[in-house]
Amino acid sequence: MARTAGRPPRSKAEILEFRSKIGKHALEIYRAEGFEAISMRRLAKAVGCAPMTIYAHFDGKTDILRYLWADVLTDMSGDIAEKLKSVAGPSERLQSAAHSFIAYWIDHPDHFRLVFMSNDVTRADVSTFVMGEDTLAHFLMFSDLIREVHPEEHDVKMSTDTLISGLIGIALCMNTMPDYPWADPTSMTNQLLLSIIT
Incomplete structure (x- = not known):
C-alpha cells in the first residue's frame, strides 16, 4: 500500500x-x-x-474555554495539595486548604474572572463542565478534609457547600470591589471556618 x-x-x-x-x-x-x-x-x-x-x-471556543477552566482548576488544586504536604492535623489541613484557595484566586484575579465570570457562555456549557467528575474533584477535596475534621456523623455536603460558596464569595469581593475597605480575607476565612470546625 x-x-x-x-x-x-x-x-x-x-x-x-x-x-x-x-x-x-x-x-x-x-x-x-x-x-x-x-x-x-x-x-x-x-x-x-x-x-x-x-x-x-x-470543537470551538467553548471547548477552549473548558480546557482553560480545567487547566486553572488543576493549577489551583495543585497549589493547595502542595501546601497540604507540610500540614498535619485535620483542622489545620482544612484551614490551610481554605486559605490557599482564597490566596490563589486573589493572587490570580484573571484566573478568577475566567472561571467564575466568563461572558458569552451558556448555562448548559457551564453545567456540563461543572458536573464533570474531574471538575467536581477540585471542589470535593473539601468534603474529604471536612470528613477528617468530623469523622462522626456530620452533614458534610452542607458544610462543603457552605465553605465553598463562602470562599468564592470572599474571592469575588476581593477581585471585583478591591477599593472597598473589606476586612482582611484571612480573618473572613477564619470566621467562615469557625462554623465548620467547631
Whole structure:
C-alpha cells in the first residue's frame, strides 16, 4: 500500500503539547482583551497553523474555554495539595486548604474572572463542565478534609457547600470591589471556618 503524503499523525504527547500551546495563546488573548477576542483564526495565526488544525483539537471556543477552566482548576488544586504536604492535623489541613484557595484566586484575579465570570457562555456549557467528575474533584477535596475534621456523623455536603460558596464569595469581593475597605480575607476565612470546625 502506498503511503499518503502529508504530516504523520501526532503522538499523544504531541497532541497534548499542541493543545497546551493553543491554550496558552488563548489565555494570553483572554488576559489582554477578554474571551470575546478569542477566535479560531486568531489562535491559528498565533500558533502557526491553519484554523482547521485548531478545530481538529477543539470543537470551538467553548471547548477552549473548558480546557482553560480545567487547566486553572488543576493549577489551583495543585497549589493547595502542595501546601497540604507540610500540614498535619485535620483542622489545620482544612484551614490551610481554605486559605490557599482564597490566596490563589486573589493572587490570580484573571484566573478568577475566567472561571467564575466568563461572558458569552451558556448555562448548559457551564453545567456540563461543572458536573464533570474531574471538575467536581477540585471542589470535593473539601468534603474529604471536612470528613477528617468530623469523622462522626456530620452533614458534610452542607458544610462543603457552605465553605465553598463562602470562599468564592470572599474571592469575588476581593477581585471585583478591591477599593472597598473589606476586612482582611484571612480573618473572613477564619470566621467562615469557625462554623465548620467547631
